[in-house]
Amino acid sequence: LHGEGDLTRAQLLIRLGDALWRAGDGSRARERFQQAAELARRLGDATRLAHAAMGYGLTQVETGVPDPVFIKLLEEALATVDPRQRQLGARLRARLTLALYFTPEAARRLQLSEDSIRLARETLALPTPPPFAHTTLAHALLARRIVLWGPGHAADRLALVDEAIAHATHDGQMPVVVEGHFLRICDQLELGDVTGVDRTLPQLERLVGETRLALYHWHVTLLQAMRALLAGRLVDAERLVFDAFGTLPPSEGRNSRQFFMVQLYTLRRDQGRLAEIDAQLDDATSAHTLPIWSAGRALADVDLGRPAAAARTLEALAGQGLGALPRDTNWLPTVAILAEVAHAVDNAQIAPCLYEALAPHVDDAVVLGTGAACWGSAARYAGLAAATAGLTAIAEATLERAVLANTRMGAVPQAAHSEFDLARLLLRRGEPADTMRAQQLFARARETATTLQLGGLLARLDAVDGAWAAGTSARVRVTATLRREGDYWSVGWHDRTRRLKASDGLVYLARLLASPGQAVAALDLAGGGDAGDAGAMLDAPARAAYRHRLGELREDLAEAERFADTGRIARARAELDAIASELARASGLGGRIHRAASGASRARVNVTRAISRTLRRLQAESPELARHLDRQVKTGFFC
Numbered sequence: 301l302h303g304e305g306d307l308t309r310a311q312l313l314i315r316l317g318d319a320l321w322r323a324g325d326g327s328r329a330r331e332r333f334q335q336a337a338e339l340a341r342r343l344g345d346a347t348r349l350a351h352a353a354m355g356y357g358l359t360q361v362e363t364g365v366p367d368p369v370f371i372k373l374l375e376e377a378l379a380t381v382d383p384r385q386r387q388l389g390a391r392l393r394a395r396l397t398l399a400l401y402f403t404p405e406a407a408r409r410l411q412l413s414e415d416s417i418r419l420a421r422e423t424l425a426l427p428t429p430p431p432f433a434h435t436t437l438a439h440a441l442l443a444r445r446i447v448l449w450g451p452g453h454a455a456d457r458l459a460l461v462d463e464a465i466a467h468a469t470h471d472g473q474m475p476v477v478v479e480g481h482f483l484r485i486c487d488q489l490e491l492g493d494v495t496g497v498d499r500t501l502p503q504l505e506r507l508v509g510e511t512r513l514a515l516y517h518w519h520v521t522l523l524q525a526m527r528a529l530l531a532g533r534l535v536d537a538e539r540l541v542f543d544a545f546g547t548l549p550p551s552e553g554r555n556s557r558q559f560f561m562v563q564l565y566t567l568r569r570d571q572g573r574l575a576e577i578d579a580q581l582d583d584a585t586s587a588h589t590l591p592i593w594s595a596g597r598a599l600a601d602v603d604l605g606r607p608a609a610a611a612r613t614l615e616a617l618a619g620q621g622l623g624a625l626p627r628d629t630n631w632l633p634t635v636a637i638l639a640e641v642a643h644a645v646d647n648a649q650i651a652p653c654l655y656e657a658l659a660p661h662v663d664d665a666v667v668l669g670t671g672a673a674c675w676g677s678a679a680r681y682a683g684l685a686a687a688t689a690g691l692t693a694i695a696e697a698t699l700e701r702a703v704l705a706n707t708r709m710g711a712v713p714q715a716a717h718s719e720f721d722l723a724r725l726l727l728r729r730g731e732p733a734d735t736m737r738a739q740q741l742f743a744r745a746r747e748t749a750t751t752l753q754l755g756g757l758l759a760r761l762d763a764v765d766g767a768w769a770a771g772t773s774a775r776v777r778v779t780a781t782l783r784r785e786g787d788y789w790s791v792g793w794h795d796r797t798r799r800l801k802a803s804d805g806l807v808y809l810a811r812l813l814a815s816p817g818q819a820v821a822a823l824d825l826a827g828g829g830d831a832g833d834a835g836a837m838l839d840a841p842a843r844a845a846y847r848h849r850l851g852e853l854r855e856d857l858a859e860a861e862r863f864a865d866t867g868r869i870a871r872a873r874a875e876l877d878a879i880a881s882e883l884a885r886a887s888g889l890g891g892r893i894h895r896a897a898s899g900a901s902r903a904r905v906n907v908t909r910a911i912s913r914t915l916r917r918l919q920a921e922s923p924e925l926a927r928h929l930d931r932q933v934k935t936g937f938f939c
Contacts, residue, residue: 307343309339310348311336313333314333314351317329317336321515322512325514330356337373346382347388349373349376350392353373353395354374354377364558364589371399378396386419386422387419389419390415390416390439393412394439394440394442394443396412397412397416402628409446410447420437421437423436423437433471434467434468438468438471438480439476441463442461444460449629451661452660452661455487457487458487462480462484468480475513481500481507485497486667489667489674492664494530494709497523504523508520517547521540522559526671529563529570529673529674531712532570534752534754545557561580561584563672565577570754571754572758572759581596581597590630592633592668595613596637598637599641610641618642618650622654630668632661632667635654639684639685642654643684643687646688647688648690655691658678661682662678662698663705664678665677674711675714676706677702677705677709679705682702683695683721686698687725692725692729699721699722703715703718703719715748716748719742720741720745726741782810784810785799788802791925800914800918808911811825821903822903826907904935907935915930
């Protein structure tokens with residue numbers, strides 16, 4: 301039958317496809333959209349053909365594999381739609397941009413996304429914009445974000461996502477808002493903004509609950525597993541990784557299997573249990589053409605004692621440079637993994653190009669898949685590449701940066717790995733101060749690995765030559781002197797001597813260093829004196845006045861919050877904090893009244909300040925000695 305019946309059937313098939321997509325059954329949804337497209341083609345209905353093609357694009361295509369059916373549908377719809385239908389033209393171009401992501405047609409993607417945004421903005425600028433004009437612009441902006449989904453553009457992508465969310469929210473198009481929140485997390489993660497991720501993820505979870513989009517329920521569980529892996533909560537991660545895999549129906553297994561393997565690989569590597577998934581990893585590497593799978597296979601070969609196989613893969617992927625690697629979302633993690641492989645097999649020929657590639661991205665995080673896993677700061681991998689290339693000073697500074705970045709991100713396992721890498725670099729360099737620092741780093745890495753049960757890192761620590769990792773090896777002898785010479789002190793560290801003007805801090809340090817391992821009272825260091833106190837810090841009338849003012853301020857704050865008066869709120873809170881601090885300083889546990897500083901208290905404060913000032917002066921003259929003393933000297937009532 302043709303005519304109205306077929307038109308109705310085509311429209312119903314599009315609606316059915318949309319319902320199946322929302323339920324998470326992408327395979328059957330694709331079938332319905334294809335049927336609708338065939339009907340629309342026979343009817344010569346360009347508009348319904350376009351909607352069927354765009355609906356097909358809602359369903360998940362396999363990561364790394366362009367879908368020729370999807371591309372052909374969109375190209376056909378774009379060729380037949382009336383050019384005056386700017387809104388529809390913008391939507392089709394946005395979808396085609398996405399469909400071409402894993403093809404070599406970068407220039408075409410860029411042009412399509414620019415045309416899509418231009419048409420969407422023109423539509424929105426009409427005197428009477430059509431319905432959902434804001435949503436059309438949101439789609440165009442998200443497509444532009446996909447064009448930029450490669451190394452070094454995370455901040456730009458995040459700005460596009462935020463604008464897209466605002467437009468979709470204006471039209472109440474919650475599926476687009478959900479997609480925007482998911483992509484926002486991916487960009488925040490790459491920027492190392494884990495605090496932002498932890499803010500956005502509950503919002504995404506709430507939106508998914510409200511919209512009941514099965515695909516994004518999978519994404520939420522996937523991201524929760526990623527966060528557990530990043531923090532080193534391996535027990536939680538094990539449960540969440542398998543929960544995520546079981547969320548989507550078998551028909552959607554193409555992508556869920558890939559992402560499951562990314563997370564399982566990360567988990568088993570942290571646990572030191574990669575051997576358990578060796579065969580599965582072979583299957584995944586054979587099934588997928590993305591270079592990141594081969595790189596991951598090589599890294600597993602390193603861990604499983606097959607360095608020759610790892611070296612062959614490294615040569616195949618990077619022996620002629622990195623030009624063949626697509627600069628897509630997988631580029632940074634692929635290069636990072638290759639840097640770790642190159643370091644493990646000591647390939648100093650390939651390492652320089654890996655360092656040059658990674659150096660511009662040391663402030664970024666390495667994100668695998670669409671937020672499936674985060675392997676911490678890219679600085680770690682740049683540092684490994686620099687070390688392999690023989691750039692020791694650069695490697696040291698970059699690995700120090702990695703330790704700080706991973707710690708700030710809460711990437712606890714990666715921070716420990718970075719500490720291990722830095723310790724091994726210092727140990728190999730072999731200077732006296734390096735040895736002591738390496739021991740401390742090894743000890744910290746081992747403590748983390750033991751606490752979190754990071755079997756992979758524990759194996760690396762155990763493989764370090766001798767007993768260095770356990771911190772039991774004999775220490776390298778370091779010569780240090782501290783001697784008074786009139787108005788100056790001679791400070792020697794290794795083979796260098798500095799002269800510092802005499803100060804109380806140096807006197808205190810000399811006294812402490814003369815009695816290593818013994819506690820010395822701060823009062824004795826400061827020259828003795830009366831240990832008694834000087835009475836109450838605040839008398840009763842003063843305390844009563846403060847508490848009366850606290851009551852007034854609480855009432856003022858409550859009123860300011862009711863009226864959303866941000867200025868009054870800020871002033872009231874500032875005064876509340878100041879008074880509360882003063883009362884806390886004057887009162888002890890159970891409301892006991894603190895007495896004014898006793899002789900012992902004054903000595904503690906004065907000695908601590910004097911030693912701190914001296915260490916700051918030493919920092920400028922001998923940073924290594926200052927760090928050593930800062931770690932070894934503890935101050936308080938007893939030092």
